[in-house]
Amino acid sequence: MTHHLETDLTRAEIDHRISTLSLDDLCAAAGQVRALGPNPTVVTFSPKVFVPLTRACRDSCGYCTFAADPTEPPLAVAEAGRRAGATECLFTLGDRPEARYPVAAQELKAMGYATTVDYLAHCANQVLRHTGLIPHCNAGVLTREELRKLRAVSASQGLMLESTAERLMEPGGAHDGCDSKRPAGRLRTTDLAGDLRIPFTSGILIGIGETREERVDALFAIRDSDRAHGGHVQEIIVQNFRAKEDTRMRDSPEPPLEELLWTTAVARLIFGPDMAIQVPPNLTPESDDVGGGGGASERTGWRRLLRAGVSDWGGVSPGVTPDHVSPEAPWPHLSELAAVTAAEGFTLVPRLAAQPWYLTGRGRVGVGGIVDRIKAGVVDRTTAGIDEGARERTGCDGVEPDVGGEGDGNTAGVTAVAGHTAASGGGGGYEEWIDPFVAPFVRVLADSEGLGRATGWCPGREEAAAEQEHAEATADVNADANATAVTRDIHDITPAAVGATSRTRAVNTKPWRTARFPRPVELVGVDGAVFGRLGASTTVSEEVSAAISRLAERGAEVLANPSSSAALAAMTASGGDWDAAAAADADAVATLLRARGGDFDAVCAAADALRREQCGDVVSYVVNRNINYTNVCGLACTFCAFSKGPAAEELRGAPYLLPLEEVSRRAAEAWERGATEVCMQGGIHPSFTGDSYVQLLAAAKKGAPDIHVHAFSPLEVFHGAITLGVTVSDFIARLRDAGLGSLPGTAAEVLDDAVRARLCPDKISARDWLEVVSAAHRLGVHTTSTLMFGHVDCDGPEAWARHLLSLRDVHVRSIAERTTGVESRGGLSLDSGRQFSTSQSISGGVGVGFTEFVPLPFVHFEAPVFRAGKSRRGPTLRECMLAHAAARLTLGPAGLTNIQASWVKMGPDMAGHLLSAGCNDLGGTLMNESITRAAGAAYGQELGPQEMEAIIHGVGRTARTRTTLYGVAPAGRRELAMGAEPLLAI
Numbered sequence: 001m002t003h004h005l006e007t008d009l010t011r012a013e014i015d016h017r018i019s020t021l022s023l024d025d026l027c028a029a030a031g032q033v034r035a036l037g038p039n040p041t042v043v044t045f046s047p048k049v050f051v052p053l054t055r056a057c058r059d060s061c062g063y064c065t066f067a068a069d070p071t072e073p074p075l076a077v078a079e080a081g082r083r084a085g086a087t088e089c090l091f092t093l094g095d096r097p098e099a100r101y102p103v104a105a106q107e108l109k110a111m112g113y114a115t116t117v118d119y120l121a122h123c124a125n126q127v128l129r130h131t132g133l134i135p136h137c138n139a140g141v142l143t144r145e146e147l148r149k150l151r152a153v154s155a156s157q158g159l160m161l162e163s164t165a166e167r168l169m170e171p172g173g174a175h176d177g178c179d180s181k182r183p184a185g186r187l188r189t190t191d192l193a194g195d196l197r198i199p200f201t202s203g204i205l206i207g208i209g210e211t212r213e214e215r216v217d218a219l220f221a222i223r224d225s226d227r228a229h230g231g232h233v234q235e236i237i238v239q240n241f242r243a244k245e246d247t248r249m250r251d252s253p254e255p256p257l258e259e260l261l262w263t264t265a266v267a268r269l270i271f272g273p274d275m276a277i278q279v280p281p282n283l284t285p286e287s288d289d290v291g292g293g294g295g296a297s298e299r300t301g302w303r304r305l306l307r308a309g310v311s312d313w314g315g316v317s318p319g320v321t322p323d324h325v326s327p328e329a330p331w332p333h334l335s336e337l338a339a340v341t342a343a344e345g346f347t348l349v350p351r352l353a354a355q356p357w358y359l360t361g362r363g364r365v366g367v368g369g370i371v372d373r374i375k376a377g378v379v380d381r382t383t384a385g386i387d388e389g390a391r392e393r394t395g396c397d398g399v400e401p402d403v404g405g406e407g408d409g410n411t412a413g414v415t416a417v418a419g420h421t422a423a424s425g426g427g428g429g430y431e432e433w434i435d436p437f438v439a440p441f442v443r444v445l446a447d448s449e450g451l452g453r454a455t456g457w458c459p460g461r462e463e464a465a466a467e468q469e470h471a472e473a474t475a476d477v478n479a480d481a482n483a484t485a486v487t488r489d490i491h492d493i494t495p496a497a498v499g500a501t502s503r504t505r506a507v508n509t510k511p512w513r514t515a516r517f518p519r520p521v522e523l524v525g526v527d528g529a530v531f532g533r534l535g536a537s538t539t540v541s542e543e544v545s546a547a548i549s550r551l552a553e554r555g556a557e558v559l560a561n562p563s564s565s566a567a568l569a570a571m572t573a574s575g576g577d578w579d580a581a582a583a584a585d586a587d588a589v590a591t592l593l594r595a596r597g598g599d600f601d602a603v604c605a606a607a608d609a610l611r612r613e614q615c616g617d618v619v620s621y622v623v624n625r626n627i628n629y630t631n632v633c634g635l636a637c638t639f640c641a642f643s644k645g646p647a648a649e650e651l652r653g654a655p656y657l658l659p660l661e662e663v664s665r666r667a668a669e670a671w672e673r674g675a676t677e678v679c680m681q682g683g684i685h686p687s688f689t690g691d692s693y694v695q696l697l698a699a700a701k702k703g704a705p706d707i708h709v710h711a712f713s714p715l716e717v718f719h720g721a722i723t724l725g726v727t728v729s730d731f732i733a734r735l736r737d738a739g740l741g742s743l744p745g746t747a748a749e750v751l752d753d754a755v756r757a758r759l760c761p762d763k764i765s766a767r768d769w770l771e772v773v774s775a776a777h778r779l780g781v782h783t784t785s786t787l788m789f790g791h792v793d794c795d796g797p798e799a800w801a802r803h804l805l806s807l808r809d810v811h812v813r814s815i816a817e818r819t820t821g822v823e824s825r826g827g828l829s830l831d832s833g834r835q836f837s838t839s840q841s842i843s844g845g846v847g848v849g850f851t852e853f854v855p856l857p858f859v860h861f862e863a864p865v866f867r868a869g870k871s872r873r874g875p876t877l878r879e880c881m882l883a884h885a886a887a888r889l890t891l892g893p894a895g896l897t898n899i900q901a902s903w904v905k906m907g908p909d910m911a912g913h914l915l916s917a918g919c920n921d922l923g924g925t926l927m928n929e930s931i932t933r934a935a936g937a938a939y940g941q942e943l944g945p946q947e948m949e950a951i952i953h954g955v956g957r958t959a960r961t962r963t964t965l966y967g968v969a970p971a972g973r974r975e976l977a978m979g980a981e982p983l984l985a986i
Contacts, residue, residue: 008227009269011220017269018216023262030265030309036273037311041541042596043341044276044351044451047334047523048088048315049081049133050323053120054097054104074123077321078131084318085521087445087452088353089133091120091154095140095180117146124153128441129511136201136315136353141180144192151198152435155354155442156234158201159193161186164221165214174208174249187221194229197433199354203237203278206263207255215263219270226271234355235276235312238264240283242326257285257301261308268309276355278312279305281337282329299340306344312351313337318523334523335532345539347597348530349451350523352442354434356450359442360796361429429793440512440869447528447876448789448796449594454523454530459790459874459905460859512869528878529597540602544595547588548606548889554585555808555893562812582805589801592886593879600878607885607918614897615920619952620962623945623969623977624677624710624924625670629696630657633683637760638865639749639791639858642683657685660699667703669984670927674945674977677924677964678704679744680711690720690731694738701739708741708964714772714783715747718764729775736781742964743776745785745850751806752799758792759865770810777814777848782965785811785850785896789883790858790875791865800883804890807853811896814849851965852898852921853891855883857905880906881917888918898966903943903951912951921962922948927983945977 009017021029034040051074078089098105098116113119117139124135135154139146142159150157164183168175175181193200202225204218219236226233240260243250260279268277284301317323317331338348352359430439447453524530558564564581578586595603631642632655658666667678678700685692693712700709712720712735721731732740749759751766764772773783785807789800858874860866866873875883888899900921901914911922927942945961952959961969961977 008223008272011216014216014266014270018212018266023258023265026265026269027261027304027308030268031307033273034268034277034309034311038274038357039311039449039594040543041346041599042349043306043311043313043346044349045313045337046088046136046315046353047081047084047086047318047350047452047454048090048136048353049077049086049317050090050092050315050321051077051123051127053091053093053123054116074127075130078127078133081317081320082131082133082516082520083518084320085454085523086318086320087134087350087454088315089124089127089131089135090138090315091124091135092138093120093140115146117142117149121149121153124150128153128438132441132444132512132514132516134353134438134442134445138201141185141189142192144196147189147192147196147198151196152437155352155434155438156199156201156358157193159186159189160203160205160237160239161190161218161222162203162205163208163210163214164218165210168209183218183221187225190222190225190233191229194225194232198232199234199358199433200232201235201237202233203235203239204263205239205241206259207241207253208249212262216266216270219267223270233275234358235278235314236267236271237278237280237314238267239280240285242283242329244326244328254285257304260285260301261304264305264310265308274357276312277309278314279310280323280326281313281316282323282331283326299336302337302340303344306341306346313341313348318521333532334530338530338532342529342532342597345541347528347599348532349528349596350454350530351451352445354442354450356446357428358433359430359446359450360448360793361432362794362796362798440510443793443869443872444512446872448872448879452523453873453876455876456519456522457877458860459857459880459907460861461907510867510869513867526877526881527597527600528876529600539598541599543591544599544602547591548603550584550588551592551889552893554581554588555890555895558808558812559894562809562816585805586798586801589804589886589890590797592889593797593800593882595882596878600882603889604881604885604917607888608916610888610892611899611918611920614892617957618960619915619920619922619957620898620960620966621922621945621948621952622677622924622962622964623673623675623973624679624964625666625673625675625927626924627658627663627666627678627680627700628682629663629680630682630685631655632657632685634686635684635760635762637763638868638870639759639788639863641862641864660695663696663699664703666986667700667707669703671704671707672976673927673980673983674973674975675707675925675927676961676969676973677708677710677741679924680709681713681716681744681746684715684719688719688723690724690726690734693717693720694734697735697738697740709739710742710744710784710964711735711740713744713747714769714776715764717743717772717776718768728772729779732772732776732779732781736779740781742851743773743781743783745773745783745854746788746856748786748803749788750795750799751803752795755792755795755799758794758870766806770806773850774810774814777810778817780848782848782851784852784854786854786856787883787887788856788858790879791860791863791871793870800886804887807850808891808894808896811849811891812894815847815895817847850896852900853887853896854900854902854923855880855887856902857883859905877910880910881914884914884919885917892918908943908947908951912955915952915955915957922951925977942983944980945974 017026017029053074074089074091078086081089093116096116098108104116108114108116108119111119113122120137120139124137127133127135137150137154137157138159139150139157140159142150147157161183162175162181164187166183167173169178169181170176180186190200190202202222204215204222206215210218222233222236238260240255241249241252243252243254264277264279268275271277281302284305286299286301316334316337318334319331323329323331334348341348430442434442445453592603628642633640663680670678680696680700693716697709697711700707700711717732717735718728720735721728724731726734732743747763748769749756749763751769753766756763756766773785776783787800787803789795857880858871860871860874863871865871884899884901891897891899898921899919900923901911901919902923903911904923904926906914911919915922925943925945925948949959961974963969
């Protein structure tokens with residue numbers, strides 16, 4: 001991972017721009033470069049609490065009031081922050097106070113600590129375990145071992161370089177008497193952090209007597225360290241000096257806003273588009289109030305800084321702690337900061353202590369996409385100073401997961417990877433940058449882009465209810481563990497011991513899963529933006545508008561000419577690259593999936609408009625029954641809590657295999673209750689052959705001869721064919737002739753083999769899945785399609801985009817082909833009615849394709865991968881809404897017009913909201929759904945037609961029962977379902 005651009009501006013090039021561009025032009029150039037970054041419409045901040053662990057310091061800087069008396073206990077501050085929605089605990093402290101004050105050394109010794117860093121490591125460990133806040137440690141100039149020790153209990157560290165001007169240490173200078181301020185020592189610490197793969201914050205302090213040239217010297221010194229160590233500097237702070245009482249520099253002039261703007265713009269040009277450039281908002285001078293005043297409607301300083309390339313506001317306390325370094329400057333209210341940020345066309349979004357690319361391994365785009373922008377005249381090549389040929393893409397490293405535990409936890413094994421780059425295939429992400437003990441704490445707070453969730457909603461059931469249940473079940477265990485942890489001696493915290501003891505605690509008590517009440521305040525709405533942008537401009541970004549238009553045009557193009565799309569070929573070719581059109585399509589889909597704020601609203605509105613155009617106001621559902629015939633499975637999918645095997649004995653539920661007679665009984669009961677479909681799926685039972693699936697099919701048909709059997713995922717089909725030694729096509733034909741009506745498009749998970757390597761390493765590949773459904777389509781057997789998303793680290797918008805485009809291509813190619821063999825059987829009398837959708841016939845072809853697309857949010861509660869600390873808490877509500885909306889905008893123009901909301905995953909209420917984000921179907925009533933409930937969801941047993949229609953009518957739509965293939969359900973079936981008796985107990 002790296003910030004490196006092939007044509008990084010040299011010092012001479014920067015000096016030339018400084019000397020030739022006015023301040024306005026310099027800021028405009030910086031703004032253009034910032035717009036090329038990974039999140040061009042997002043401005044981030046970290047909701048934090050500020051814990052000054054000790055204010056004693058060996059230095060006596062002329063501008064600092066930080067050195068003072070001790071403060072309140074860190075745990076109390078952190079817990080107050082947790083309740084207010086903070087996710088970061090910023091530890092600051094004076095540099096080695098024990099070196100100057102004998103009393104400090106004595107107090108440390110009395111508490112059992114050799115150094116202040118030892119005490120900090122202990123406190124960070126306690127805050128992490130007991131509150132879940134992620135520590136960020138600013139501990140001054142440190143040794144390699146001290147950095148390593150803190151890495152084991154934090155996600156990031158920092159040290160301001162401040163300046164490279166040695167003359168500031170001379171008598172009367174700002175750093176007079178401050179040995180730790182020597183630039184060489186501070187740069188050495190920065191270099192060591194790079195060796196140890198620590199996300200590291202640095203920056204400069206302006207207005208302390210340095211010149212502009214010396215500021216540029218300091219920025220280049222930081223950049224050199226960053227480049228030499230593979231991109232470990234996560235953010236650059238440009239901080240302006242504030243004069244404080246009781247300091248030597250109390251009468252020194254403060255730098256005006258123009259100096260802050262100049263330095264910020266230069267920093268952006270030096271570091272390029274993908275570095276986070278940060279300016280503390282509480283210190284920003286305003287033209288009408290150099291102390292940082294001004295009304296929310298003004299805030300000229302904030303606005304101009306945003307135009308000059310600022311992409312991050314730094315840590316802001318949500319009303320809990322002051323800025324202890326500058327206590328005279330209160331934090332802004334988040335609502336005001338959000339409103340001003342939105343007024344400048346950006347969305348304010350919370351992040352975590354580590355910048356997102358250190359979590360996802362992706363997002364540093366270098367100059368990706370700049371060629372098109374230069375050619376289009378959006379960016380001036382000379383002003384931006386970026387070469388047309390430079391382009392860099394990052395992705396998932398594909399490392400197989402270790403879900404059996406928490407990793408080795410031995411920070412002594414952290415690799416020094418100087419010169420590591422994304423282009424070299426190093427991957428990045430948690431494995432490289434975050435200690436194994438810390439990583440699960442970070443994952444539970446993160447979304448798919450490595451930013452903060454900042455909301456408690458998750459798929460399957462209410463998080464608060466789930467955590468309450470967990471709290472009650474583990475109360476005694478946690479109480480004992482916590483009591484032990486509180487008395488734990490700091491001498492246990494060594495590079496090896498931290499990993500070993502923390503790993504043991506995580507496996508046994510999993511403190512990152514601990515229920516904590518009351519629940520924290522939610523900082524964002526469903527759109528992923530901080531509350532407060534109401535009334536601000538709702539202008540849609542150019543990127544989102546262009547993406548929506550492109551997908552509409554490309555959908556029509558591939559619909560008319562299926563061979564024009566190369567995405568499927570690129571996906572399935574070993575090591576193949578995406579061609580330009582496919583890559584642009586993927587970028588467009590990913591842009592929609594990343595939308596926040598006003599862009600989020602625009603994507604959902606566009607999807608709803610297309611739904612209305614394609615499907616009208618009819619919302620359909622099918623009366624059906626799930627028959628999960630076995631939960632015994634020989635595979636080791638890390639997300640699955642349903643299957644039972646040697647690796648899943650501790651999960652709830654006993655192994656079972658339904659007798660064929662029970663399968664027949666359940667099918668018959670479903671028919672009697674008005675069902676038109678049974679859906680049959682199960683684990684890959686070690687004793688099953690292809691004949692087993694044929695027998696299950698026959699059993700269902702025996703119980704209900706006229707029912708449509710929607711059965712067997714592509715994985716099961718593949719397994720059946722292999723066991724019989726026949727081709728997939730031959731096996732599908734046999735199933736079809738035995739009465740199979742259609743295939744469920746499950747087991748797709750994410751059609752990206754790097755994701756599959758972590759999620760389901762022994763399942764069929766993405767290519768195999770696509771070939772099975774394509775074979776079914778050629779044989780006249782319809783299939784559905786799905787996406788199971790929101791789990792492992794490399795699962796995110798880019799992977800989801802590739803998945804959707806692969807489905808689009810299969811669909812248009814399938815329906816353009818002439819079907820071979822006999823007409824699809826199984827419930828033919830039920831599926832021959834009028835169709836709701838026109839997605840099954842194009843360009844004169846008589847082929848069949850996907851009947852629907854169903855996004856399936858990952859339900860995390862009992863999933864092995866979550867229990868091992870290797871996954872997020874499922875997708876956020878924003879991500880769920882966008883998955884459905886982006887599917888409508890990607891698949892709808894290509895003729896796949898049925899987008900289904902899964903009430904089992906989303907819950908009935910949220911499924912109703914999805915009807916305004918592109919969905920036209922609520923799926924099945926699902927008598928006896930077992931798979932999602934095994935993962936810990938509260939929904940899934942059955943949602944009757946009365947409840948289904950209440951949801952539909954509640955959003956002003958027309959309800960209609962359908963068949964599996966989207967025909968109108970035969971007369972009398974709905975009425976029978978409405979009056980059905982309760983299911984017999986099973």
